[in-house]
Amino acid sequence: MRRVAYVLSAAGQGFWRNPVMSLASTFTVTLMLLLFAFFLTTDRGLQAAVGVLESKVEIALFIDDNAKVSEVLALKARIEADPAVSRVDYVTKEQALKRLQDIADRRKDFVLANIDGNPLPASLEVKLSDARQAKRFGDELRAEVGGGVIADVIDNPQVVDQLLTITRVLSVGGVAILAMMLFVALFVIVNTIRIAVHARRDEIEIMQLVGASDAFVRWPFILEGMLVGTLGAVVALSIVFAAAGPVTGAMLDFLVTLPISLGPEFAFQLAASVLGVALLVGAGGATLSVRAHLAK
């Protein structure tokens, strides 16, 4: 017990009796954690945006006029069972004609001549949950064209392709940036603590000369590193949560067509990961640097 009390008070002393160094380290840690939180949040936001965009990917299956209702329903059930599919809608011949007329009414470049009967086929409109499966899915069904049920398969047009390219870049890029940021943040924090410990190598040496074991020397430094990490995390999270409200508001105004918002569950995850990273890196950085001095 007393031992623990000693280690804690020694860590506190180390921090407070060297305020310039400790506060500079804490500030650096805060900034790196802010960056980390920022990218974690952006990455989540991007993933959500990618989800929204990808859910718009659609494939249309035209149904042979001679297909039986039971065949169509079986096809629908089969498609619905595919894990890449999020939703299937049946569009009757009448609905299709109505749509065409609506389009023609809105766009002057299509003029419908008098139509005898209904030349349009019925269709199944498939929304995919995973846009990257679109090609595989379309190809599979296209193989069935002419089999008596599916008359044709139409993929979404090229604009969606562009959307997908962008979202894919964003999401892969987001993960890459996140990984890079994580590495940079960790490294900078470790480096900062290493410099701070290095500046106190004389102290470490004296402690050893007076008979302190390695563990005895190491623990106060490790705790001090964790203290720096924790303080940094607390400051960073305070800033993040204070800024969250206004920023989300501004984003929602801005992103009317892509309404994304991250819930309280994410806030908790964010706080936990920032704190976890801070503690781990604070303790790890201090351990590494003290060890380097102890080994000698």
Add this chain to the structure above:
Amino acid sequence: MRRVAYVLSAAGQGFWRNPVMSLASTFTVTLMLLLFAFFLTTDRGLQAAVGVLESKVEIALFIDDNAKVSEVLALKARIEADPAVSRVDYVTKEQALKRLQDIADRRKDFVLANIDGNPLPASLEVKLSDARQAKRFGDELRAEVGGGVIADVIDNPQVVDQLLTITRVLSVGGVAILAMMLFVALFVIVNTIRIAVHARRDEIEIMQLVGASDAFVRWPFILEGMLVGTLGAVVALSIVFAAAGPVTGAMLDFLVTLPISLGPEFAFQLAASVLGVALLVGAGGATLSVRAHLAK
């Protein structure tokens, strides 16, 4: 002359006789500069992508069948004079019909009945250089509908709206991130150098006690800071330029629909800004921290 030689050699000594500290600082500076270069490049890339995407924004004006050729040409000239417009194409009635037939051939959901004559109007297709002007521009022309020349104004559909939202977010966000990164990078570098100088406050004090003027104490530290900055910049730029080839290749593979590449001019700008930032911050950080110790 000798004075300069002394300052230079003292700066070099300060760096090399304290290698752990100097290398840790240099490494931190390198990482922050890498981040800075990365965001500068990303920001440029995003701006280019936004340009590409925005150039796709189009507005179609349908021409009244009774309009005179001179009126149409006057309208075209007027539109071309608008600074938001990048290009105007005249599409004749025949070209429009041909297009409709092409679409009908590709899409089974449009069936063209026998057409008597050509019901399609001629049109002007306007490409905007500044997509944010699309609404203003469209509204202005829409006010002229029914005036004998313009039969109707059609904006691009909602998919382009989404594209625009994304690109706008990316470009505003890019600038915001760039500013934030710059701040963080500068601050971390200043902090690192401050810690390194703080660790040597005893040296500064001794120099002063032996009769060194403030300037005499300050200059070697400032130069040492610049040395750290320069080394960091050189390492960071080496990494950036070594990685540039492969990364650009991968990006081009990936971004087939958005071919963006940054030229040698940008490489020069990048190198200049990274080096400039490094020198400024190295010198500034050292000056600030030495001054803090001198003032006492």
Add this chain to the structure above:
Amino acid sequence: MIALDDVSKRYPNGTFALRDVDLRIDSGDFIFLVGASGAGKSTLIRLLIREELATTGRVVVDGEDVGRMPRSRVHRLRRKVGVVFQDFKLLPRKTVAENVAFALIVTGHEGRLVREETERALSLVGLTARRDHFPSQLSGGEQQRTAIARALVNRPRILIADEPTGNLDPVTSWEIIKLLTRINDLGTTLVMATHNAEIVNALRRRVVHLDHGMVVRDEREGLYAA
């Protein structure tokens, strides 16, 4: 208790600080280490607590071969040996009392005992009034006395003092020497490197004289100079 067998020490930069030193110090001995500046006194002391390793030869302290000892046992050796360092080696961010208490805390002592023993050691060297000063707030002699208090606070079996009176006035010096003599009388082995001829000549204890790293004289009841 302490034995050096044919010990030489060459520092990495090439300086020979000790050459073929043979020395045997029995439990309870009181020995003065004398010699000109740079003769190797501090180096010899560093070898005893493995602050440095001998280049050749064997250093034995309390039955253990100091050079062959695994790193993980070094701190135990150092706890048995109280050292007053020539440059004091005080922890700059701990107060006088904390510096002294530190030597007790590292050995696992706690609470009241630490406080009591610390106060006892501080009053022995006359520093009770300075207990809450930081080293930078002490005079040279006060720093030296803090180092002395730390070295003896945990009643080590071996006490080594490297020039412990260099910053003390004669009166205080004599008080410290009387204190060390008393501690030696109670059985503690004492090694003291010093330039203080007056003290050496007055006490007439064993004198080991180093010159350029070699033992040139080893006398019972010796004088500072031959």
Add this chain to the structure above:
Amino acid sequence: MIALDDVSKRYPNGTFALRDVDLRIDSGDFIFLVGASGAGKSTLIRLLIREELATTGRVVVDGEDVGRMPRSRVHRLRRKVGVVFQDFKLLPRKTVAENVAFALIVTGHEGRLVREETERALSLVGLTARRDHFPSQLSGGEQQRTAIARALVNRPRILIADEPTGNLDPVTSWEIIKLLTRINDLGTTLVMATHNAEIVNALRRRVVHLDHGMVVRDEREGLYAA
């Protein structure tokens, strides 16, 4: 040359280090500052070079009021005064030669002159062989001699030495004292804080005795103790 008028020094933590000190030192004087550990000798020296400011009273060095001097002139004062600090204050990342040369370089000297004067000072204190060592590679006495060499290398008009022989053997001590006496004979004002009674008694110069921050004795041709 040096005048203290009714000077008191109270450190921020409340310790009174000097009380109502009046002292006048003429150009070319040689004065010993004696007194027990903690009496205020080093504090008095710190006031002379404005390492600390007097709490009350006036300190005049070479005609200038040290306490009122603008910060930008302090370095000029310090160049006129060579100081051997009690804790040496060597630059850890400069070699012996570089440490000594530093005192010349700050005054704007350059090149060959710096090298020659540095070697002269090093040979005066007997450290030529150690010129390329770093302070951490020196014995205590060698560090002290480096500090002495640095203090006298630019032939200052005032030389202040705080316990300059604390880590030196008697022979080396006497050589240093003879050196300082010679320098004083050439006109340099000399202030030396010391605990070395033998030297004070042998030289019989002016002795200023401090006790708890007060001047209790000021004798021409004095002895270490009254």
